[in-house]
Each structure stands twice: as C-alpha cells, then as structure tokens.
Amino acid sequence: MPDNMSKHAKRQSARKTEIVKAATEIFFREGYGRASMDQVHSVVGGSKRTLYKHFSSKDELFIAIIERVSDRVLQVMVPEEIEGELENVLLTIGESYLKVILSKDGLSLFRAMISEATHFPTLAKQFYEHGPGKVSSELAKFFRTKQKQGEMNGGDARAAAEQFLGMLRGDVHLTALLYGQKPRGASIVNHVECVVTSFLKSYGGNDKK
Structure with a gap:
C-alpha cells in the first residue's frame, strides 16, 4: 500500500509540474491578463477537475510559476554548500544568480x-514576496551568520542582501x-568580481577594510 501511495504521489507531482510548465509558456506569451485556465487546460488535456484540483485559480497557478523561477535561484544560492572564504562564496552566488x-x-x-x-497590484505584491523578496530573505540569513562569525560588519543584513543583489542586476x-542584450562568459565573471569587491569594501569584516 505505501508503494502504491508513493507512485500515486509521484504521478500527481509530475502532473503538477507538467501543468506549471505549460502555464509558464502561455502566461509569458499572452500576459497574465489575457491568459486563462481554459488555455492551460487545452494544452495539458485531461479533465478540468484535475486542473482545478492542483490549482484552484489563475492567481494560484501564476504564483506557482513565480516560485518555480525563484526556486531555481534559491537552489543555486545555498552558501552553506559552497566551500571557501566569503569572497569566493559571493562570487559563486553572483554568477549563479545572474545566470538564472x-x-x-x-x-x-x-x-x-x-x-x-x-493592473494587478495584488499579484505584483505576491510576485515580490514569492520571488525577489524570498531570495533577499534567504541571503540575509547567510549574512547574519557571517556577521556573527566576524566575516562581515554588523548592521541590517536584509539591506545588505538587497544591495548585493541590486548591484548584481544593475544595467x-x-x-x-529592454532589448535582449545579455553578457556572456568572461563579461559576467568580470561584472560579478567588481560587484563583490565593492560590496566587501563596505560590508567585509575588519580584515577586508
């Protein structure tokens, strides 16, 4: 019985992922306002009951899309799993963050x-909370740990996280x-190195001053 339940859970998870992937293409192509649950259903097939069982509304489905992208950021931003000094950790985080x-x-x-x-201010707030805001919060937790260890100056860790991520995004x-111009390879590395150097001048521990 447990094995059957496990297989069922896996099928449900796979179906949910399939729905989110299909919805991502539709929402990004049509925009949130024009996209509909009917369009998603026409792509994924099956019964509408199954679709609404996984996602009760268009809002809920769009939040799942937001979380899918933000989770990709969080998966590559696990400082505790990156070996080396703070500078090396920030370099790795920076490059991974930009790639996503x-x-x-x-x-x-x-x-x-x-x-x-x-047009949808509530949705915009949810986007921030489940996306950029969530990423900033997770990075701030890491910064607080480094502050306690003396590798970073004290102060508002959340503000430091927001500034670091903002510097990475920049132009x-x-x-x-705006027009699809994306840096590649060495350009990304150079940009991240400049950001990390500037950031540590302000937030690095005593040995970085």
Missing part, C-alpha cells in the same frame, strides 16, 4: 510583471530586459 535571472524564464517573468503590475539585467 538572465535566463529565458527569468527575463520573461520580470517582463510579465512589469507589464501587469499596475546588466536592465539591458537584457
């Missing part, structure tokens, strides 16, 4: 929210959003 937000899905999500935010993210 400059990806096709990352850029499409930001573009969708920019175009829909004024690199803006130009990619």
Whole structure:
C-alpha cells in the first residue's frame, strides 16, 4: 500500500509540474491578463477537475510559476554548500544568480510583471514576496551568520542582501530586459568580481577594510 501511495504521489507531482510548465509558456506569451485556465487546460488535456484540483485559480497557478523561477535561484544560492572564504562564496552566488535571472524564464517573468503590475497590484505584491523578496530573505540569513562569525560588519543584513543583489542586476539585467542584450562568459565573471569587491569594501569584516 505505501508503494502504491508513493507512485500515486509521484504521478500527481509530475502532473503538477507538467501543468506549471505549460502555464509558464502561455502566461509569458499572452500576459497574465489575457491568459486563462481554459488555455492551460487545452494544452495539458485531461479533465478540468484535475486542473482545478492542483490549482484552484489563475492567481494560484501564476504564483506557482513565480516560485518555480525563484526556486531555481534559491537552489543555486545555498552558501552553506559552497566551500571557501566569503569572497569566493559571493562570487559563486553572483554568477549563479545572474545566470538564472538572465535566463529565458527569468527575463520573461520580470517582463510579465512589469507589464501587469499596475493592473494587478495584488499579484505584483505576491510576485515580490514569492520571488525577489524570498531570495533577499534567504541571503540575509547567510549574512547574519557571517556577521556573527566576524566575516562581515554588523548592521541590517536584509539591506545588505538587497544591495548585493541590486548591484548584481544593475544595467546588466536592465539591458537584457529592454532589448535582449545579455553578457556572456568572461563579461559576467568580470561584472560579478567588481560587484563583490565593492560590496566587501563596505560590508567585509575588519580584515577586508
């Protein structure tokens, strides 16, 4: 019986993932306002009852899309699993973060929210809480640990996290959003190195001053 339940759970999880992937294409292509649950159903097939069992509304489905992208960021931003000194950890985080937000899905999500935010302010708030805000919170936790260990100056860890991520995005993210110009390879590495150097001048421990 447990094995059957496990297989059932796996099928349900796979179905949910399939729905989110299909919805991602539709929402990014049509925009939140024009996209509909009927469009998603026409792509994934099956019964509408199953679709609404997984996601009771369009809002809930869009939040799942947001979390799918933000989870990709969080998966590559696990400082505790990155070996080395703080500088090396930040370099790794920076490069991984940029690769995700400059990806096709990352850029499409930001573009969708920019175009829909004024029409759906509640959705915009949910986007921040489940996306950028969540990433900042997780990074702030890591910074607090480093502050306790003396590797970073004291102060507002959340503000430090927001500043670090904001410096990483900078014009690199803006130009990619506006007209698709994305840095590659060495350009990303150089950008991240400059950001980390500047960040540690302000927030590094006593040995970094």
